[in-house]
Amino acid sequence: MLAKIGQSTALTIKPIEGIANLSRRGVLAGAASLVLGALLPAPPTRAQPVGPVKPGTRVPAFLVIGKDGSFKILSPFVEGGQGINTGMAQMIGEELDVDPARFAVECAPPGPDYAVINGLRMTGGSFSTRSSYMLMRRLGATARDLLMRAAATRLNVRPDSLATDDGQVVHAASGRRLAYGDLADDAMKLAPTEDVMLRDPATFRWLGKPVPRLDVRAKSTGKAIYAIDQKVEGMLYAAVQHAPHLGTEATAIANEAALKAMPGIHGVHRLPGAIAITANSWYRARKAAEAAEVAWSAPPANGFGAIAADYSSPRMLAALKASTAQAITAEKEGDAEAAFAKAAKVVEADYDAPYLAHGQLEPPSSIARFNADGSLELWLPNQMPELFQSVAAETAGLPQEKVILHSPMLGGFFGRHFVYGPGNPFQQAILLAKETGKPVKVLWSREEEFKRDALRPLSFSRFRGAIGADGKPTAIQVRTVGEGPLGRYFGVGANGGVDSSAVEGIVEKPYAIPNRAMEYVRFPHPVTIAFWRSVGHSMNDYFYEAFFDEMADAGKQDPFRLRMELLKDKPRHRQLLETVAAMSGGWKRGPYDAEGGKRARGVAMASPFGSETATIAEVSLDGAEIKVHDLWIAFDPGSIVNPAIVKSQVESAAALGLSATLFEELVYDGGLRQSHNFDDYPILSRASMPQVHVEIVESGAPMGGVGEPGLPGVPPAVVNAVAALTGRRIRSLPLSKAKFSS
Amino acid sequence: MASIQVNGTRYEVDAEAETPLLWVLRDTLGLTGTKYGCGIAQCGACTVLIDGQAVRSCQMPLDGVGTSEIRTIEAIEQDPIGHKVVEAWVAQEVPQCGYCQSGQVMAATALLRQTPKPSDADIRDAMTNLCRCGTYNRVAAAIHQAAG
Ligand code: FES
Ligand code: FES
Numbered sequence: 030m031l032a033k034i035g036q037s038t039a040l041t042i043k044p045i046e047g048i049a050n051l052s053r054r055g056v057l058a059g060a061a062s063l064v065l066g067a068l069l070p071a072p073p074t075r076a077q078p079v080g081p082v083k084p085g086t087r088v089p090a091f092l093v094i095g096k097d098g099s100f101k102i103l104s105p106f107v108e109g110g111q112g113i114n115t116g117m118a119q120m121i122g123e124e125l126d127v128d129p130a131r132f133a134v135e136c137a138p139p140g141p142d143y144a145v146i147n148g149l150r151m152t153g154g155s156f157s158t159r160s161s162y163m164l165m166r167r168l169g170a171t172a173r174d175l176l177m178r179a180a181a182t183r184l185n186v187r188p189d190s191l192a193t194d195d196g197q198v199v200h201a202a203s204g205r206r207l208a209y210g211d212l213a214d215d216a217m218k219l220a221p222t223e224d225v226m227l228r229d230p231a232t233f234r235w236l237g238k239p240v241p242r243l244d245v246r247a248k249s250t251g252k253a254i255y256a257i258d259q260k261v262e263g264m265l266y267a268a269v270q271h272a273p274h275l276g277t278e279a280t281a282i283a284n285e286a287a288l289k290a291m292p293g294i295h296g297v298h299r300l301p302g303a304i305a306i307t308a309n310s311w312y313r314a315r316k317a318a319e320a321a322e323v324a325w326s327a328p329p330a331n332g333f334g335a336i337a338a339d340y341s342s343p344r345m346l347a348a349l350k351a352s353t354a355q356a357i358t359a360e361k362e363g364d365a366e367a368a369f370a371k372a373a374k375v376v377e378a379d380y381d382a383p384y385l386a387h388g389q390l391e392p393p394s395s396i397a398r399f400n401a402d403g404s405l406e407l408w409l410p411n412q413m414p415e416l417f418q419s420v421a422a423e424t425a426g427l428p429q430e431k432v433i434l435h436s437p438m439l440g441g442f443f444g445r446h447f448v449y450g451p452g453n454p455f456q457q458a459i460l461l462a463k464e465t466g467k468p469v470k471v472l473w474s475r476e477e478e479f480k481r482d483a484l485r486p487l488s489f490s491r492f493r494g495a496i497g498a499d500g501k502p503t504a505i506q507v508r509t510v511g512e513g514p515l516g517r518y519f520g521v522g523a524n525g526g527v528d529s530s531a532v533e534g535i536v537e538k539p540y541a542i543p544n545r546a547m548e549y550v551r552f553p554h555p556v557t558i559a560f561w562r563s564v565g566h567s568m569n570d571y572f573y574e575a576f577f578d579e580m581a582d583a584g585k586q587d588p589f590r591l592r593m594e595l596l597k598d599k600p601r602h603r604q605l606l607e608t609v610a611a612m613s614g615g616w617k618r619g620p621y622d623a624e625g626g627k628r629a630r631g632v633a634m635a636s637p638f639g640s641e642t643a644t645i646a647e648v649s650l651d652g653a654e655i656k657v658h659d660l661w662i663a664f665d666p667g668s669i670v671n672p673a674i675v676k677s678q679v680e681s682a683a684a685l686g687l688s689a690t691l692f693e694e695l696v697y698d699g700g701l702r703q704s705h706n707f708d709d710y711p712i713l714s715r716a717s718m719p720q721v722h723v724e725i726v727e728s729g730a731p732m733g734g735v736g737e738p739g740l741p742g743v744p745p746a747v748v749n750a751v752a753a754l755t756g757r758r759i760r761s762l763p764l765s766k767a768k769f770s771s
Numbered sequence: 772m773a774s775i776q777v778n779g780t781r782y783e784v785d786a787e788a789e790t791p792l793l794w795v796l797r798d799t800l801g802l803t804g805t806k807y808g809c810g811i812a813q814c815g816a817c818t819v820l821i822d823g824q825a826v827r828s829c830q831m832p833l834d835g836v837g838t839s840e841i842r843t844i845e846a847i848e849q850d851p852i853g854h855k856v857v858e859a860w861v862a863q864e865v866p867q868c869g870y871c872q873s874g875q876v877m878a879a880t881a882l883l884r885q886t887p888k889p890s891d892a893d894i895r896d897a898m899t900n901l902c903r904c905g906t907y908n909r910v911a912a913a914i915h916q917a918a919g
Contacts, residue, residue, distance in 0.1 A: 110868030110904050241864065248869025249860035249876055251804020251844030258803035266798070292787060310786070312794040390808045390816060390870040390903045440806070440870030441903045475809045673864060677909070681867055684905020707813040707901065715898055718907040 082141040084150075085164035088172045088221065090142035092121065094213035098196065100127055103137035105145050105161065106152040107412060108244065109439030109446075110681070111736045112674035113157045115242045119670055120162060123236045124169030124228055126193040127209070134243060136436035139414045151413040153444065153560060155638040155734020158670055162732060166236075170225040172216070179216035180207050239673035244438075256410045256437045257394045257472060264396060264468035265295050266311035267461050268318040271303045271480045274328040274700045275451060275557070276335025279304050283322040291317045298464060300457050307465055311472055328700055331555035334450060340555060340700040342487055346381055349489040349510040349552055356508060356548035359527045360536040363544035365495070368504030372495035376583045378576055380492065382568035382762045383694035385485035385561055386704065388712050391440020392478045397458035398468035399425075405462075406433040409455045412446045417455065420448055424456045425463065443685065444560030447518070449483035452557045476705050483559030484695055486512055488568045490535060492576040495544070500584030501591070504544035507535050507573075510552050514560045522551065530560075534569025534741060539602050539636060540577070540595040556697070562685055566637040566741035571690075571762065574633035574745030579758060588749065589616045589632050601665065601728050602634065605643040608663035612724055613645045618753050625649065628658065631749025635741035639733030640666040644683075644742030646719075648750040653769050655751055657687060657719040662739060664723060667730035675735050679723045682739030688713035690744040691764050711765075773833050777802070778846035788834035792826075793817045795833055796843060804844035804873050808901070815900030818874035818881075819843050820850075825881035825897075844873040852917075853880040859917035867904035874900050879914050888918050 085091075085105075093101040102121060108114040118129035137143050144150045146160045173193060180198035181188040184205060192199045197206045230236070247253040272278065279299050282288070288297050288306065293313035298305040304323055308314035328338040369375060395409040405425045411417045414434050422429040439446060446453075454471040461469040473481070488511050495504035513530030515521035522528035527549050536547050561567055581588040589610065596602040609632070610616040619629030628649045635642050645661045660683050669675050692711045696703040704710035723739075748759045759767055773784045775792075777800060784795055791810075796802045796819070805828060808816030812830040819828045820842040847853035856879045866872045875898070882889055882897040889897070894911050902910070 110866075112867075242866075244869065245861050245864050245866050246857075248866035248872050249857050250848065251873040251876075253869050254803070255870065257807065258797075260801070310790075310794065310798050312786075312790050312798070388903055390806070390814065390868070390901070392807065439868060441868040443903075472807075475811075677864065677867060677906075680908065681905045684907070685903070688905075706811055707809050708811060712901060712903065713905065714901055715895055715907045715910075718905070721908060 084142055084148065085145040085161065085168065087142050088168060088175065089217050090137070090140065091168055092172055094209050096210045096213075098208060098210045100132045100196070102132050102134045104134050105137060105143035105150050106157045107136040107436050107439055108134070109152070109442040111157070111678060112242055112671065113152070114244060115240060115674060116158050116670045117165060118243060119235045119240055120165035121169035123233055124166045125173050127196045129235050129240050130243070131196065132243065136414070139418045139434055144415070150415055153412050153447070155737045159639065159732040159734060162670065166227055167225065170227050171221045174222050174225045175216040175219050176209050176212045178219055179212045183207060183212065183215065236670055238671070240671055242674065253438055255391050255440045256408055257391055257440070259396055259408045259437060259470070261396055261398055261468045264398070264470050265307040265465060266309065266314045267305050267307045267458070267469050267471040268311060268314035269300065269303045269305045269457060269471065269473065269477055270318045270321050270323060271477055272325050273480070274325065274336055274338065275302065276329050276332070277325045277327070278302060279323050280326050281324040283324065284320070288317045288321055291320070296465060297321070298461060300460055302451055303457065305457060305461055305471070307461060307469060311470075315474055333553070333555065336555050336697070336700045338700045340697055342384060342697045345487055345554065345697070346489060350379060352510045352550055352552055354550045354552070356550045357525060357527060358547070359509070359532045359549045360545055360547040363504070365504040365506050365544040365546035368544040369493070369495045369506070372503060373498045374496040374583050376494040376496065376579050378492050378579055378758070378760055379489070380572035380576065380760045381489045382487070382571065383696070384487045384556065385689055385693050386479060386482045386695050386710060387443050387445035387559065387561060388707070388710065389439070389441030389443055389445050392473050392475055393445070393454050394470060394472040395453070395455035395458040396468060396470040397455065397462040399462055404431045404433055405459065406435070407455060407458070408435045408437060410439050410442070410446045411436055412442060413448065416448050421455060421459060424459045443562040444564070445482065447560055449557050449559060452481050452483040452559070475707070479705050479710065480702060481557070483557040485561030485567060486514070486554055486556070486558040490569070490572045492572070494576065494580040494583070496580060496584040500586050501594070502542050502580045502584065505542050507547045508550070509535060509548070510550040512551060512553050512558060513565055514558055516551065517553075517558055530565045532569065533565035534635065534637070535573050537636065538573060539599045539634070540592070541598065542595065562682060563637055563737040563740040566635060566737070567686070567689065570633065570635040570637070570741035571744035571748065574635070574742070575748045575758070575760070578631070578749045578752060587618065589618070592632065592634065601641060601730060602643075604728070605641055605663045605665055605726060606632075606634070608724055608726055609643040609645050609661050612663060612722055613647070613659070613661040620754050623649070627754065629750050629754035631746045631751070631753060633742045633745035633749060635738065637734070637738040637741050639731065640664065640735070640738040641733070642738055642742045644746040646743065646746035646750045648747060648754055650754065650769055655691065655747070655764050655769065657691070657717070657747055659720045659722065660687070660743060660746070661722045662724070662742065663726055664739065665726040665728050665730070666733040666735055666738065668727050668732050669725060669735070672725055675725055676723045678735050679739035680721045682737060683721050683743050684713055684718065686740035686743030687717070687719070687747065690747050690762060691717060694763050775833070775836050775841060776838065777841045778843060784833065786833055788832060790833045791829050792819070792831040792833060792836060792841070793828040796828060802843050802845050806870055806873055808871070813901070814871070815874040815878060816871050818877040818900065820877055820881055823881065823884055825878045844877060847876060847880060850880060852883050855917045856880050856883065856913070859913040863909050863913040863916060865906050865909040865913050867906055871900055871902045871904070875902065875910055879910070879917065882914065883918060889914060
C-alpha cells in the first residue's frame with residue numbers, strides 16, 4: 030500500500046505562503062527578517078541597528094547596583110538549566126570586580142539594549158555565551174570605570190590613584206574605601222568611556238573557573254520560581270481541550286450546561302482549535318475540560334496548521350523517500366559522478382529519524398492580565414521575548430510597547446519555547462483574559478502538551494559512497510528531503526536556497542573525501558515543526574557518521590583509523606579523536622569479552638554550533654535490548670567561561686541524545702499523535718543512564734556553543750557500536766524498534 | 772472541608788475529595804515547590820513525603836491523606852536527613868533546569884531514611900524520578916555523599 034503513495038496524492042500540502050503561516054494571525058513577517066541574519070551559519074556583516082541604541086553597551090540597562098550592596102544583572106538571556114545566569118555573573122563580575130556569587134540575575138524585559146546576537150535577541154542556537162562574552166566583559170569594565178571616576182570626584186583624587194576590591198573603590202594612599210552602592214547614582218550620570226581596558230586573562234579569578242552555579246540552592250529547595258508557579262491577584266485558572274486533529278474547530282459542546290454547573294467553573298470558551306474552561310482552580314478547570322463532549326469539524330487536507338485524517342508518520346516517510354523533486358545543491362566539491370564511475374565498490378543506504386517531542390519537564394503555561402492603564406501584562410516561558418511581545422500585541426490588538434512581558438526561569442526548554450503558532454498557550458491566555466475581563470492563567474496538562482508541542486521534524490537522507498581500490502572513500506553523495514525550522518519560521522532558503530537547519534551535520538564535514546555532492550529537496554510537513562536541542566545535527570550527524578562506518582566496513586577499514594586518516598590535515602579534529610581514545614583507555618572496537626558478556630564500541634564526530642566533539646560509546650546486549658555502559662566525549666568549544674557548567678551541559682545533551690537514540694519517537698497515525706504522556710512516550714530514565722565522561726579541550730579557536738553540541742555525536746557512536754556488536758546497521762531510530770537477540 | 776497536616780501546620784481545605792494532593796498543595800496552599808510534570812505518577816516531580824514515605828502527590832487524592840503528616844520540599848531542610856540531602860545536592864551541583872529536583876530531593880530523603888547507606892542498585896530501584904536534563908549520575912553521587 031505504501032508503495033502507491035506519492036507526494037502528490039497522499040501528502041498534498043498547500044503551497045508555502047511564507048512566514049505568515051507561523052501564526053494564524055500572520056504577524057511575524059517583520060520579526061522574521063530581523064531574525065534571519067543571525068541564525069545563518071555565517072552572520073552577515075551588515076549591521077542591523079535597532080533604533081539609536083547600540084545593544085549590549087548601556088550599563089544601566091544591564092546592571093542595577095543597590096545602595097544596600099546588592100547587584101542585579103538584567104540578562105538578555107533566559108535561564109533554563111544551561112547555566113547562563115552564572116555565566117553572565119562571571120563575565121560582568123570579572124571586569125566589574127564583584128564576586129559572581131553576589132549577583133542576582135533575571136531575564137530582562139523586551140528592549141533594544143538586549144538585541145546582542147547580531148541585532149536580535151533570543152536564547153538559542155547555543156549563542157548566549159559566545160555572542161555576549163566580549164560585550165558583557167566590556168560592560169563590566171565600563172561600569173567599573175564609571176564607578177572609579179565617580180569615586181575620584183567624591184574623594185577629590187586622580188582616578189589613576191584608585192583601585193577596586195570586590196564591590197568597593199579603594200584609595201590605597203589614604204586607606205579610604207567607597208562601596209559601589211554609594212557611588213552608583215553618581216556613576217550612572219557620567220558619560221561612559223569608549224575604550225575601557227579589559228582585564229588581562231592571566232589575572233582572571235572567575236572567568237574560566239568552575240564558579241558554583243548561582244541557582245543550585247534555590248533549585249534544591251523548591252524555591253526557584255517558574256512560569257507554572259506564578260500567580261496574580263484575582264486570576265482565573267484555565268484548562269483546554271485541543272482538537273484531536275490540528276486545524277479543526279469545535280462545532281458544538283454537547284454537555285455545556287452540565288460543565289458550567291460543575292463546582293468552581295467560571296466559563297466555557299471556544300478558542301481557535303480548542304475549547305477552554307475557566308475556573309477558580311486549575312484542577313476543577315481541567316476536570317471540566319476533560320469532561321467536555323466536543324464535536325469537531327472534519328479534518329481538512331494537509332497544510333500548514335492542518336493535519337489530514339489519513340496523515341501518518343510512515344506515509345510521510347514514504348513520501349520523503351519517493352520524492353523525485355529536483356534538488357538544489359547544498360555542497361559540491363570535485364566530481365562525484367566520475368568518482369562513482371571509477372569506484373571499486375559503491376555503498377548505498379537510506380537513513381531516517383522520527384518526529385520528537387521536547388518533553389521539557391515543565392508543562393507550558395501563560396498568564397495574561399489586562400491592566401487598568403490599557404497595557405497587557407504577560408508571564409510566559411519564552412526564548413525570544415521581543416517576538417512573543419509582538420505576536421501578543423497583534424493578538425490583543427495593542428501596540429507592541431503596551432505589552433509588558435515577564436520571562437521566568439524555564440523548567441527545561443531544548444527549543445520548546447519559540448513561537449510555534451498553535452504550539453504555545455499564550456495567545457489562548459490573552460483571548461481568555463479579554464473574554465472574561467480577568468487575569469487568566471492557562472496551563473496545558475501533559476496530555477495537551479503532547480497534542481500541541483512542536484516537533485523535531487521526521488527526517489530522511491539517502492547516502493551513496495564510492496570506495497576506491499585502496500578501501501578509502503573517494504566520493505559521497507547525499508540527498509536530503511525534508512524541512513527544517515529555520516526555513517519554516519525564519520525564511521532561510523525561502524528563495525530557492527538551502528535551509529541550513531535541514532542539512533547541517535551532512536554538509537561541512539571535516540573529512541578529506543575529495544568528491545562530494547550533497548543536495549536538498551525542501552518538502553514541507555503539515556506538522557508544527559520545531560527547533561529541538563541541536564536542531565538538524567540531532568539527526569544528520571547520526572545519518573552521516575553511521576554511514577561513514579558503513580563506508581569504512583565496505584573498504585575493510587577500521588572506522589577510528591579511517592577517521593584519523595581522513596583528518597590528517599585537521600589537527601583540531603585529530604586531537605579530539607586522540608583525546609577521546611585516550612579517555613576510553615585506547616581505541617578498541619570489539620566485540621570483546623567483558624563483565625556480563627560481549628561489548629563493542631563505536632566512534633563518531635560532530636561539528637555543531639562552532640564547537641567540535643568526538644564521542645565513543647560502549648554497548649552490550651541485555652536480553653533483546655541495547656545497553657549503553659559508557660559515553661566518552663571529548664569536547665572543544667574553543668574556549669570556555671565555566672568548566673563545571675560546560676561539563677554538565679555536555680552530560681545533559683548526551684543524555685538527551687541517548688534518549689532519542691534508544692526510545693523516542695512521536696508517531697502519527699490517522700492524523701493523530703499516538704503518544705499522550707510519558708507512559709507512551711518513554712524518555713531516558715536512570716535505569717538506562719550510562720556513565721558519561723567529559724573532557725574539555727580548549728583549542729583557542731573562536732568560542733563555540735556549549736548547550737547543544739554534546740548531543741549529535743551520541744546517536745551515531747551508539748549505533749556504530751551496535752553494528753560492531755551485532756553486525757546490524759540501524760538506519761532508522763529509535764533503537765527500541767529493532768529486535769535483537771543475544 | 773478536609774483537614775490536612777502539611778509541614779507541621781493543619782489546614783482546612785475546601786476542595787473535592789478526589790482532588791489530587793498535588794493541586795491542593797500548589798494552588799490552594801501556594802506551596803509551589805512541589806511540581807506538576809505528568810499527572811500520572813510517571814515522572815516523580817510531585818513527590819512529597821507522607822509519614823516519611825515518598826508518594827507521588829498527583830495520584831494521591833485529598834481524602835486518601837487522612838491524618839498523615841505531609842512534608843513538602845518547603846520544609847525539607849527541617850528534616851535532618853533532608854538537610855543533608857540538600858547540602859549534597861548543592862555540593863554536587865545536581866540541578867540544571869531544576870524542575871525535577873524537588874521531587875528528586877524528596878525521593879532521596881525517603882530512600883536514605885529507609886536505607887542509610889544505599890548501594891547503586893538501591894538507588895536505581897528507588898530513584899525512578901525522571902530528569903529531562905539527564906542529571907541522574909549527579910543525583911546518585913549526591914545520594915552517596917549525603918549517606919556519608
Ligand atoms: S506529576 Fe506526579 S509523577 Fe509526574
Ligand atoms: S534538572 Fe531539569 S528536569 Fe531534572
